[in-house]
Amino acid sequence: xxxxxxxxxxxxxxxxxxxxxxxxxxxxxxxxxxxxxxxxxxxxxxxxxxxxxxxxxxxxxxxxxxxxxxxxxxxxxxxxxxxxxxxxxxxxxxxxxxxxxxxxxxxxxxxxxxxxxxxxxxxxxxxxxxxxxxxxxxxxxxxxxxxxxxxxxx
Numbered sequence: 001x002x003x004x005x006x007x008x009x010x011x012x013x014x015x016x017x018x019x020x021x022x023x024x025x026x027x028x029x030x031x032x033x034x035x036x037x038x039x040x041x042x043x044x045x046x047x048x049x050x051x052x053x054x055x056x057x058x059x060x061x062x063x064x065x066x067x068x069x070x071x072x073x074x075x076x077x078x079x080x081x082x083x084x085x086x087x088x089x090x091x092x093x094x095x096x097x098x099x100x101x102x103x104x105x106x107x108x109x110x111x112x113x114x115x116x117x118x119x120x121x122x123x124x125x126x127x128x129x130x131x132x133x134x135x136x137x138x139x140x141x142x143x144x145x146x147x148x149x150x151x152x153x154x
Contacts, residue, residue, distance in 0.1 A: 003106075005074070006074060087151050089103065
């Protein structure tokens with residue numbers, strides 16, 4: 001299954017990968033080598049911790065590499081007036097509360113920052129809708145109706 005990313009999200013993942021490969025991993029390898037030079041490795045906490053940290057970095061590098069290999073960077077098309085991937089959507093719920101969301105892929109989602117996945121219940125409800133449409137969203141606290149007030153693309 002393709003991994004949809006905004007151009008910004010692809011840059012962030014690439015930057016994290018570069019940081020892990022060129023800075024973090026090299027630093028931990030040096031720390032492990034220094035700890036290994038101290039002698040008995042079986043009781044050397046610094047060596048054991050360093051090896052564990054190195055495994056975690058390598059695991060994250062593999063994960064990001066796979067995600068980037070499967071990535072489809074979606075360019076924003078600003079010519080249509082409906083909610084699509086990469087849209088910034090302003091909605092108002094039935095209680096009059098206004099919220100803004102950016103529709104992104106699962107790797108970029110951060111609901112607390114207003115970045116929701118197009119695969120989330122709210123994201124699915126908003127996709128292909130237009131300004132003025134009212135949609136129902138099922139959430140843990142119950143169903144709520146929201147109206148789309150504005151759609152913009154950056």
